[in-house]
Amino acid sequence: MDFDYFLRLFFSGLTRGSIYALLALGYTMVYGIIKLINFAHGEIYMIGAFTALIMATVFSFTGMPTLAILVLSSLVALIYSSAYGFTIEKLAYKPLRKAPRLSVLISAIGMSLFLQNYVLLAQTSNFLPYPSLLPQVPVPRFLQGIINSQQIIIFTTTAVVMVLLTLLIKFTRMGKSMRATSQDRVMATLVGINVNKVISWTFLIGSFTAALGGILISSFTGQINFYVGFIAGIKAFVAAVLGGIGSIPGAVLGSLVLGMTESFAAGYLSSVYEDVFAFIILVLILIFKPSGLLGRPETQKV
């Protein structure tokens, strides 16, 4: 019984960690390339989830099977959210490319508030029920009460995304251009990299994974409102800082550590203060290891 409880908390932590990781990727990649904390990133996650909800509702009138609804509505939502991320960069950040960093940060916060309020107006502040789009199938007997099929889908999807992303970053021309740009932007232009294109791709990819996280978790928890992106966004940001902002493996590791910490602390200590642990971790990391678990100490270029 006790060990089962431990395992249940473990898998619940892994589920949270997976979602944080899908979101944290965008923070860390954008920071790596343009040194901006994209505060509107959590909103992409929320918009992705809402779009899938709306599309699923529409498709459900056609009477198609749940799996088809899941795939189609997710596809539309992912494309739509990626376009959102792309557009946000073009509207709110690109014109400020040469402005002081603080101006861009303020623009990001403004964008975040704008998107939240726009969804608030469109959807009200109430929690809406979210259809459980992820297939629920019985798990083997020894796993019952410990893990369910939705969680398994969440981990495996996240793992597949991580592997694909690693391959992309490591081996493709765009991936190498991204790494080069994050290491030395001027030199990147001197080898002919189109930095604008690299930035756009970074936003597209980050928004895609964020929206995926939003869809997965909403169909798991069964509810959504305009504010979910803000909370999840802050937590994923903490995870990215914990892992070392700018580092992709760091974002994944930080997310898993944060997810586990929250799950175990809520399970063994108190669930009342669940949201506090992220901030305790943030304070500790800023005091003891500001560059994060896998981050490189910042070397300021002249």
Place this chain on the structure above:
Amino acid sequence: MLELQSVSTYYGNIQALKEISLTIEKGEIITLIGANGAGKSTTLMSISGVVPPRDGDVIFQGESIMGMDAAEVVAQGICQVPEGRRIFPHLTVQENLDMGALLRSDREGIRTDLNYVFSLFPILAERRGQAGGTLSGGEQQMLAISRAIMARPKLLLLDEPSLGLAPLIVQQIFEIIKQINQENGTTIFLVEQNANQALKVAHRGYVMENGRITLADSAANLLSNQEVKNAYLGV
């Protein structure tokens, strides 16, 4: 091949280049010498489009490249090895070389050029899988030059390639510069504070002071010019 026509470049309100004019013919090695802060690096950054000039014109192969961004200038065939080498520190030696060839798609040619840079600098072949940032200063300079060669440039801009290197390596780098020019016919614009060495490999040279070109002559004449001797050759 390249012509600067009264180019003026500013950092904010500070004018770093004051109506610079110079020409580089195809196949030449041209050197630009001057003291710290004279504006040598700014000249190269103006050509590359990183710090766009405010006035004047930059003509490459008969056409203006003013206003092009840095990546477009590279696509025209002008490559720069910037001051301080600027190796991508967390990319491997091989990946740094791949970045040099980013705009090319002729696989055969890329392979040939890769073998060529490995023949120039065999140490790079040994270090292929190592992160660029872990190389020694001399090795990084070799890598920076090789990365530029991988683009197969028509015009190669070199910013103080000898800076901070041991005399033996400096010697080797200048030999290679000459070799690249002779074997591949690559036109070279060499910025140097090491005026003595630079004037020995160059055909012609320009002297720059406080953002202005103050002298232009054949390398041989500059080497024997009394003012140049006093100011830059330390004799």
